[in-house]
Amino acid sequence: MEKTLQELSEYVGGTVIGDPSIKIRGVMGIDDAQEGYITFISNDKYIKKIDQTKASAIIVSPKLKDTNPSLSQKRERSLLVCNNPYLAFAKLVELLMYKKPTYTKGIDDSARIDKTAVIGQDVSIRSYVTVGQNTHIGNRVVLYPCVYIGDNCIIGDDTIIYPNAVIYDDTVIGKRVTIHGNTVIGSSGFGYAPDGQSYYKIPQVGTTVIEDDVDIGANTTINRAVLGETIIRKGTKIDSQVVISHNVEVGENSLIVSQVGIAGSARIGKHVTLAGGAGIVGHIQIGDNVTVGGYSGVINDIPSNETYLGAPALPIKRMRRCYVIIEKLPEMREYMKTLEKRIKQLEERNNLPQNTQNTQRRQ
Template sequence: MEKTLKELADYLGGEVIGDENIKIKGVMTIDEAREGYITFVSNIKYIKKIEETSASAILVSPGITTKGKNLLVTKNPYLAFAKVVDLMMSPEKVYPGSLDNSARVSDSAEIGANVTAYPFVFIGENVKVADNVVLYPGVYVGDNCQIGKDTVIHPNTVLHRGTTIGERVVVHSNSVIGCSGYGYAPDGKKYYKIPQVGVTVIEDDVDIGANTTINRGVLGETRIKRGTKIDSEVMIAHNVEIGEDTLITSQVGIAGSVEIGNNVILAGGAGVAGHIKVGDNVQVGGWSGVIKDLPPGGTYLGTPAIEIERMRKCFIIIQKLPEMKNTIKDLQKKIEQLEKRLGSD
């Protein structure tokens, strides 16, 4: 597919500086781009590369100018880049719209129009699958599950009984949703498994990465709200509620009964202790440990997670600890010598 720079500008709502009739056939990185391709600059530290790139055009933010280069100016070049890739380079997805002969579908299941079930899919009793759903090979859908329209579930994913999946949800391979949580009651020196009899609800437009686990509620539900994006290898425990348009990146662990607000970002490896509340618009840095409630709107770092500016000062102090230790030892010696002198007077 080829588009003129003017056609791309109209599609993105941007403005062309330079030759609007130049043909674009794809997107490449600024270091690798060559004639016929468009690239982008979203970080100010890469602006100097605009002069060096061989790309036919560059997506830039307002205020960036350069001589001899074709620019497509947009408010958000990174978002524009994603949209151009989707428009010009994403392969068209064509699904059979039928159930493979090897798929096992219970008689009580309700299957919508144009549903695709690839080989060895299992669909249990009283399941409802809406129109245009795609179930890749090896997907297991337990009893009483519901899957909304236009949802795509990738290979070997497991939906345990009673799980509800909304519309336009994407679940990547080997994820497990609605499994029993980790709960045991002490019984002397042994432990008694607490039955997990709640459900899991995934609302519309949620993405879930590969190898992610989301437990069902002990009682009640675990709920992931609309538009939230969850990376691969994330662990979400029982009765967690995650708000709308929140980003949960890889290797995050969220313990039971946590409430996370809207537009929150949990960076890679962050951990949240049980029964914690994290307010709207909070950002938590990578490998941080949240052990107390966080009010809305702050940025936190470290273990335990504290305000980022305070933690940065702590990091500086930590690096100076060896020298500080030696200074303290020297001071202790001097104090001892003074005490001896005072004692002898």
């Protein structure tokens, strides 16, 4: 599919600087882009690559254009100016390059669907899928091969579940949810009571609720609650290899990046970003609009509208000062050793007999 730069501008709500009639057939990164493709810049450090790229047009922000007036003059480069270049890039990839999958409607003969299950219209249930007792599958749901769905589950309309995902009993999944391969939802939480010699398994009798428009990456685990619900609120996006423990609540439109671990009963607010490898202890609360940096360890509550970093996690300005000190620790240690040596010498002088001190002073 080819579109003129003007058509793309109208599609993403941008402004063209240069030739609006240029034909664009796809989107590429700035290093690999060729003639006939559009690329994007969202960071000043990539401006130096403009002379090297062969792209026919570049998506930039108004700020980037205004602070670099020569940008549009370099090799007569056409620009598509958008308030959010990254979002425009995503929309153009979808428009020009993405082919939406098509699914064959129907139920494969090898699927094992309990006679009490309720199956919606226009579903696509592939080979060796299992659906348990009293489970409701919504309209236009797609279940890839070897998906297992237990008893008493609800799967909302237009949800897609990829191969080998496991949905345990009593799980509720909303509409337009995407669950990638090998993910496990509703498994037993990690709860044991010590009895003096070993550990007694605490029955996990709660449920797991995934609300509408949630995406869940591959190999992620979301545990069921001990009592009550583990809840992932609508619009949240969860990366691969994430562990969310029992009775956790994640607020709306949050981002949880790969290798994050959230311990039991933690409360995560709305529009929270947990960067890769972050660890959240149990029974704490993270407010709305919080960002937690990669590999940070959160051990206390975090108020809303804050950015935390480090292990243990601290407000980012304070942690940056700590990092500066950490870098200087070897020099500081050497300086302290020098001070200790000088102090010891002064103490030894002060402990000399009086006549020796008088002799030293006369000398």
